[in-house]
Amino acid sequence: MERYVHGYSTEEAMRLKDQAATLAHLLHGDLRYPEGATVLEAGCGTGCQTVFLAANNPATQFVSTDVSPSSLATARQAVLARGLTNVQLRQGDIFDLPAGQSFDHIFVCFVLEHLADPAGALRCLRQVLKKDGTITVIEGDHGSFYCHPETLEARRAVDCLVRLQARLGGDALIGRRLYPLLVEAGFRQPEVEPRPVYVDGSRPQLIEGFSRNTFIAMVRGVREQALAHGLIDAPTWDQGIRDLENAARPDGAFCYTFFKAVARGAE
Amino acid sequence: MERYVHGYSTEEAMRLKDQAATLAHLLHGDLRYPEGATVLEAGCGTGCQTVFLAANNPATQFVSTDVSPSSLATARQAVLARGLTNVQLRQGDIFDLPAGQSFDHIFVCFVLEHLADPAGALRCLRQVLKKDGTITVIEGDHGSFYCHPETLEARRAVDCLVRLQARLGGDALIGRRLYPLLVEAGFRQPEVEPRPVYVDGSRPQLIEGFSRNTFIAMVRGVREQALAHGLIDAPTWDQGIRDLENAARPDGAFCYTFFKAVARGAE
Numbered sequence: 246m247e248r249y250v251h252g253y254s255t256e257e258a259m260r261l262k263d264q265a266a267t268l269a270h271l272l273h274g275d276l277r278y279p280e281g282a283t284v285l286e287a288g289c290g291t292g293c294q295t296v297f298l299a300a301n302n303p304a305t306q307f308v309s310t311d312v313s314p315s316s317l318a319t320a321r322q323a324v325l326a327r328g329l330t331n332v333q334l335r336q337g338d339i340f341d342l343p344a345g346q347s348f349d350h351i352f353v354c355f356v357l358e359h360l361a362d363p364a365g366a367l368r369c370l371r372q373v374l375k376k377d378g379t380i381t382v383i384e385g386d387h388g389s390f391y392c393h394p395e396t397l398e399a400r401r402a403v404d405c406l407v408r409l410q411a412r413l414g415g416d417a418l419i420g421r422r423l424y425p426l427l428v429e430a431g432f433r434q435p436e437v438e439p440r441p442v443y444v445d446g447s448r449p450q451l452i453e454g455f456s457r458n459t460f461i462a463m464v465r466g467v468r469e470q471a472l473a474h475g476l477i478d479a480p481t482w483d484q485g486i487r488d489l490e491n492a493a494r495p496d497g498a499f500c501y502t503f504f505k506a507v508a509r510g511a512e
Numbered sequence: 513m514e515r516y517v518h519g520y521s522t523e524e525a526m527r528l529k530d531q532a533a534t535l536a537h538l539l540h541g542d543l544r545y546p547e548g549a550t551v552l553e554a555g556c557g558t559g560c561q562t563v564f565l566a567a568n569n570p571a572t573q574f575v576s577t578d579v580s581p582s583s584l585a586t587a588r589q590a591v592l593a594r595g596l597t598n599v600q601l602r603q604g605d606i607f608d609l610p611a612g613q614s615f616d617h618i619f620v621c622f623v624l625e626h627l628a629d630p631a632g633a634l635r636c637l638r639q640v641l642k643k644d645g646t647i648t649v650i651e652g653d654h655g656s657f658y659c660h661p662e663t664l665e666a667r668r669a670v671d672c673l674v675r676l677q678a679r680l681g682g683d684a685l686i687g688r689r690l691y692p693l694l695v696e697a698g699f700r701q702p703e704v705e706p707r708p709v710y711v712d713g714s715r716p717q718l719i720e721g722f723s724r725n726t727f728i729a730m731v732r733g734v735r736e737q738a739l740a741h742g743l744i745d746a747p748t749w750d751q752g753i754r755d756l757e758n759a760a761r762p763d764g765a766f767c768y769t770f771f772k773a774v775a776r777g778a779e
Contacts (some may be wrong), residue, residue, distance in 0.1 A: 254777050283524070288627050353766070379623070386658070388658045388662070389656075389658060389767065391653070391655045391656060391685075391688060392688070393685075393688040393689050393692070395655070395762075406674055418658075418660075418662075421658060421659070421660040421765045421767055422765065424713060424714065424765060425660070425712070425713070425763045425764070428713065435714065436711065436714065437710065437714075439708045439710045439767065441706045441769065443704065443705065443706045445691035445704055446691060446692070446695065447691065447702065447703065447704075484583035496692045496695070497692070498688045498689065498691060498708065499771070500656065500688060500693070502708065502767070502769075
């Protein structure tokens with residue numbers, strides 16, 4: 246199954262865990278839901294965000310869904326390992342949500358990038374959101390990446406992710422589109438903010454946690470797919486990876502921007 | 513004189529004024545110097561930042577220098593028009609600062625991008641900074657720009673700025689390099705933060721003030737230079753500008769990141 250550019254191997258699961266630990270604080274460490282609220286986390290994957298959300302909001306009930314049974318099994322282990330009792334994991338498709346149920350809030354993180362019809366997915370989610378409730382959407386944007394020193398080969402390796410995502414029907418540049426997508430899907434008052442990750446020599450933990458173990462690891466992960474699709478040749482790819490590693494040093498710099506949107510349900 | 517990519521025509525002076533009004537708050541609206549301190553503003557140009565700095569810090573003395581007599585004349589008018597009495601304007605080159613004088617703090621905004629030897633300029637500035645003083649450096653990075661919808665033509669038009677700046681000996685991608693440059697120049701404890709400008713349909717004032725009157729106006733300003741240097745053909749350029757304008761609409765999005773660095777003088 247080659248539906249996603251990333252997310253389905255064991256190595257990938259470890260990368261996602263590292264990524265979550267570094268990024269959860271930046272992306273939704275400040276997110277607090279009311280006591281007693283019920284929150285739908287649509288597309289929870291292996292539970293990377295789930296465990297942080299549930300731990301940060303112990304008096305909130307989470308219903309976390311994903312289409313993949315194997316991802317859900319990993320998520321279940323993560324939830325159990327942390328002794329969290331406020332998470333219900335359910336198999337389910339965003340485009341086929343149970344009718345009649347509605348949620349106080351919705352949380353969607355790193356999901357829309359994979360979908361051919363993100364506005365349609367948002368419309369489906371709007372149907373199950375109470376009108377005073379909020380939807381929080383967090384996505385990256387690979388076009389926001391740049392580094393120093395930067396080379397053509399480094400750029401081309403990163404572009405492979407964008408082109409692979411596009412071939413699989415997704416959009417790795419979706420972060421910049423959150424506002425028009427939420428408007429199109431009928432949500433009210435969308436507010437979008439960039440959440441930049443900037444890494445230089447004064448931030449060795451981010452060099453490790455973000456530049457190397459999140460970003461470069463993610464790029465590395467699509468080598469075989471990129472070569473198989475003929476998007477790049479092996480020498481260029483390998484040089485690109487070396488150049489990215491070169492920028493992830495104390496005298497280099499790495500920049501990437503995530504986008505976080507919050508909007509309200511329909512009247 | 514084609515030393516700078518931008519900054520020397522009357523239209524450009526108006527653009528810079530609009531830009532300053534929109535950006536000064538974002539970039540250094542929070543900058544407060546101690547009462548009685550003397551601050552060197554190196555490369556003040558037409559005084560766009562000067563007047564904001566001086567108004568925000570009325571008990572601080574500013575010595576604002578520039579190499580260009582005509583820019584200084586414009587700056588003088590701006591300072592007089594606002595009745596500011598805490599600004600001394602002086603002609604001078606960063607690489608030829610008066611020996612023996614030292615300053616409590618230094619401020620440099622949109623200057624290093626134009627210089628062939630930014631680290632050398634910073635070393636010169638370090639010589640006139642008291643050891644407990646700070647240097648504040650603010651620069652853009654045109655490689656940080658992206659928009660929605662984005663086209664190849666829009667990208668190519670923006671790339672012309674980067675390539676022109678490079679041909680003139682500067683670096684339009686300097687924002688990402690501030691940390692290594694400050695380290696190289698011998699400053700202590702540089703702290704760099706990205707200051708992103710994100711524009712969508714919920715921010716009509718930024719569509720006007722930033723996307724149209726700052727960014728697109730700046731790109732437009734180099735049309736003849738770009739064509740004369742053979743960097744692009746006219747139809748591609750014109751399409752690129754139309755595409756940028758198309759992204760500066762309520763259903764589009766614009767992203768750009770400035771960088772602000774603060775570092776301390778040498779021991």
